[in-house]
Amino acid sequence: MKGQLRKVGILGTGFVGSSTAYSLINQGICDELLLVDIKEEKSIGESLDLTHCMDFLPSKTKIWTGTASDMGHMEIIIITAGPPPKENQTRLDTLETSANIMNDTIPKIMASGFNGIFLIATNPVDIITYHVWKLSGLPRHQVIGTGTSIDSSRLKTYLSDILHVDVHSIQGYTMGEHGDSQFAVWSHLTIGGKPFLQILAENPEKYADIDLEQIIEAVKRVGFEILKRKGTTYYGIGNALAYFTKSIFNNGHRIIPTSCILDGEYAESNICTGVPAVISRSGIKEIIELKLSAEEQELFKTSNSVLRSYMASIGY
Incomplete structure (x- = not known):
């Protein structure tokens, strides 16, 4: 990327996309922000609302709306379009709908x-x-998923509360x-x-009361606890996208x-899965x-097997 202006497009202006846009402009991360949504009026409304923040921000961001065909000159395209899981569903259950959205928009x-x-x-996110990557034909280093970034943040937050240590002093990950x-x-x-x-x-x-299995189960389930209470999660992942x-x-x-997308790392290939990476x-x-x-290692293999079983449903 050699552009002088930092240009970002967001595909999908639902809760996650609009929260990401809000994080981006509040932190002054980009110079130009293009909002695209199948519901054009929604993206226009978000653009107007976000533009009216400018008087209160330290830097100005140009915000406009368009279509997938207008995104060619963006340096980063953030993809948030897709349905949240419904009650009693997992994220994997949204695969067919999300894949069809990509089939329509990525070629454009x-x-x-x-x-x-x-x-x-x-x-x-791993399968999408x-x-x-497959639809775009881009090199694998140019196609990034948020993976377990939000889960790792949740893990560190739980441990911060348990150990009474600042979250920034904790280093660790969830994977798969x-x-x-x-x-x-x-x-x-x-x-x-x-x-x-x-x-x-x-x-x-x-630390006799610390139960490692209980902690990781809480990390896995907290997204659904939020979903039950407010419909979906968006502030955490919106900030994670701004961080990336x-x-x-x-x-x-x-x-x-x-x-x-792994190509021999961890003895895995032809799969996309959550691992630490330098960005x-x-x-x-x-x-x-x-x-x-x-x-x-066994847990990683098991997790990747789960992903592969669902990848097969869309032809991989």
Whole structure:
């Protein structure tokens, strides 16, 4: 990406797309923001509402609306279009509808000359990221899914509350599917640089009530707890998308758990799944291969098997 202006397009202006737009302009991350939605009036309304924030912000963002065919000159296209899971569904149950949206829009975007970075949040995000990669024909480093970024943030937030340590002092990830088969990489989770499992072993009485399985189950289910109460989640993922976008534009080289298309990493290929990766101006700069424990390796394989079983339903 060589443009002087930081141009971002958002495909889908529902709760996630509009929350992402709000995060982007409040943080002054982009110079130009194009909003696209199948409901044109919705995108126009969001554009007007967001434009009226400018007097209260430290920097100005040009906001306008258009179609998928107008997105060719964007540097980053954020994809949020797709349905949230209904009650008693998982994210995987939204695959057919989300895939059909991509079938319709990605060819139009590519025909407009787009050669930037796709940043995808549409669920099931791992499979949709793979599908966008296949439809677009772009190199894999230019197609990024939000993966387990929000789940890893939730994990660190829970641990912050339990341990009474600032969340920024906790380093760790969940990996695999952004969904029910994800797992926490406890073997690499640190608190202020000290291995978390070592802290537990050295303080058995102090942390006797900590249940690792209970924590990861809470991480997996909290999205649905939010869904039951307010219909869907959007602030957390909206901020995560802004975080990715900022890291790309700033060439930040941040390591973020991301939906990555694997080609031999972790002995996996022809799949997109959540792993830590270095995010730079070119997209995915490097996939970080952690040395997983034997149990974690099995959990990773199981999670990827779940993803593959659903990928088959759309022809992969």
